[in-house]
Amino acid sequence: MQRSRRKAALLLAALDIGSTLVARSRGYGVGGNAVVRCRRGHLFTTLWLPLVSVKSLRLGWWRIQRCPVGRHWTVVVPVKESALTGRERRRAHARHDVRLP
Numbered sequence: 001m002q003r004s005r006r007k008a009a010l011l012l013a014a015l016d017i018g019s020t021l022v023a024r025s026r027g028y029g030v031g032g033n034a035v036v037r038c039r040r041g042h043l044f045t046t047l048w049l050p051l052v053s054v055k056s057l058r059l060g061w062w063r064i065q066r067c068p069v070g071r072h073w074t075v076v077v078p079v080k081e082s083a084l085t086g087r088e089r090r091r092a093h094a095r096h097d098v099r100l101p
């Protein structure tokens with residue numbers, strides 16, 4: 001019982017790290033400072049690390065956290081920086097929420 005529970009936890013941790021690495025290799029900034037977009041379209045930078053998140057609720061690829069641009073709680077998703085225009089990228093980097101994962 002104990003052992004299988006630990007196995008499940010290890011598997012979840014491995015999946016989380018694995019999906020972060022895959023996303024990183026595809027041009028997403030996760031696993032460090034990531035540019036994310038909220039439901040209302042605000043762009044900002046947040047610290048996105050696998051396994052740890054104290055300021056947000058992780059739902060796999062989505063996270064529920066506070067948007068520093070619109071000052072509201074929202075669902076955010078990582079965006080590819082290469083898909084942004086220069087202006088969007090500058091604006092996203094100018095807005096950084098609290099430096100906690």
Ligand SMILES: [Zn+2]
Pocket residue numbers: 038039040041042067068069070071072074
């Ligand atoms: Zn927002």
